[in-house]
Amino acid sequence: MSNLSNTSDEILASARNLIMSGGYNGFSYADISEVVGIRKASIHHHFPSKVDLVRELVKRYREDGQASVVTLEQNVPDELDILKVYANHWAKCIEDASRPYCVCALLASELPSLPPEVATEVTNFFRFISSWLTTVMERGYKSGTLNLTSEPHVEAEAFLATVYGAMLSARAYGKPEVFSTILSPALNRLTPTVSH
Amino acid sequence: MSNLSNTSDEILASARNLIMSGGYNGFSYADISEVVGIRKASIHHHFPSKVDLVRELVKRYREDGQASVVTLEQNVPDELDILKVYANHWAKCIEDASRPYCVCALLASELPSLPPEVATEVTNFFRFISSWLTTVMERGYKSGTLNLTSEPHVEAEAFLATVYGAMLSARAYGKPEVFSTILSPALNRLTPTVSH
C-alpha cells in the first residue's frame, strides 16, 4: 500500500533532478526510466504525457514551498531572520550540491517555449514567492525588523531577483560560494541600524 | 561575394533567437532551416555539428559584448552613467521584445547538461562581464562617481545578479516593466549623495 504511490514520487523526484540540470527539453522518459528502474511505458501509466508530469511536478513544488513558508513563519518571528533562513536554505542547497538550482528558475527562463499548461504553473510559483516576500517586507517595515529603502513590493522583487541572480552566477562560475558573497550585502542592507 | 558569408550569419542569428526562447535543447537544425530558408544539410556545411554552431555563437556573443564595452567606455566617462546605459540596454531589449533574454543566461542555467565546449564559452562570458563590471566599480569608487558599500568585486557580482535576476522575473511574470522596477533602486543605491 505504501509502496504503490511511491513510484510516482520517485518519478517526480528524478524528473525534478533532471530538469534542475537541463530544463524541460533536457530530459526524457528514457532518462527517468533508467534512474527509477522502471520501463518507459510504466511512466506513462503514472503520467500519461510529459506535460502532465511536469505540470504536476511544478504544482507540488509550489505547494511544498507554501507549506514550508507556513512552518517558517510559525517558527521564526523576526522578518530579517525569515529572509536569512530563506537565503540560507538556498546557500546550503547550492553548496552541498543537493539541489543546486531552482526548478522553477530554470523553467521560467525557458518559459516562451514551454507548453502553456506548464508555463502557467511556473508563473504561479513566481507569483506565490513574490507575494509572500512582499508580506514579509510589509510586516518587517511596520515592526521595524527590516530597513526598507523602497516600497515593500519593490524590495520583495529586488530581493527575489538577487537570490535568483546569485543562483545563476554560482552556477555560471561553478563557484557555490558566490551565492553567499552576493546575499550577504543584500541582507546587511535590510538590517536595521542598531543605534546612533 | 558579400552574400556568401551572410548565410552563416543568418544561421547564427536565428539560432540565437531560438536559444533565447528555449535553450540548447529547445531548438533543432530543422527549426533554423525553416527560418533561414535553407535545407538542414546546408547548415551542416556552415557548422558541422550543433556544438560547433553554439560554441561559435557564444564566442561571438562575448566578442560583440567586449566591443560594445569598449565603445561604451569611450563615450561615457561617468561610471554611474555606464551602469545606467548597461541596465537601460537590457530594459529596452526586454520591453520591445527584440532580445528579451540573454542567451548566456539561458545557457548558464542549463550549464550542467551542456556539451563541455559550450559550457566553457558560457563561463568565459560571465567571467568577462564580471571582471568588466569590477573595473567599472573600482574606477567609480576612486573617482567618487559611485557610492559603494562593499568591495568593488562584490558590488559587481551583486549588480550582475540583480540584472540577471530582474531579467528572469520580467520573463516569469510576463511583465517587462518589472526589470526597471528592480533596477531603479539598485542604481539609486549606487548614486553618490549629492550634498549634506
Added chain:
DNA sequence: ATCTGTCTACCTTCTAGTAGGCAGATCGTC
C-alpha cells in the same frame, strides 16, 4: 471480477549527422 502497476513490443516523428551530386564562382596556366 475488477483494478493497479508493470511489462514487451511497437509506432510515428523528430534528431543530428552523412554521402554524394550539381551549379556557379574563382583560379592557375597556357
Added chain:
DNA sequence: GACGATCTGCCTACTAGAAGGTAGACAGAT
C-alpha cells in the same frame, strides 16, 4: 582570353538512434 581544376554553397536522399506515446498482455491485490 580560353580551359580545365578546384572551391563554395546548396541540394536530395539517406541513416541510426532517440523522442513521446500506444496496445495489449500479465501478475497480484482488492
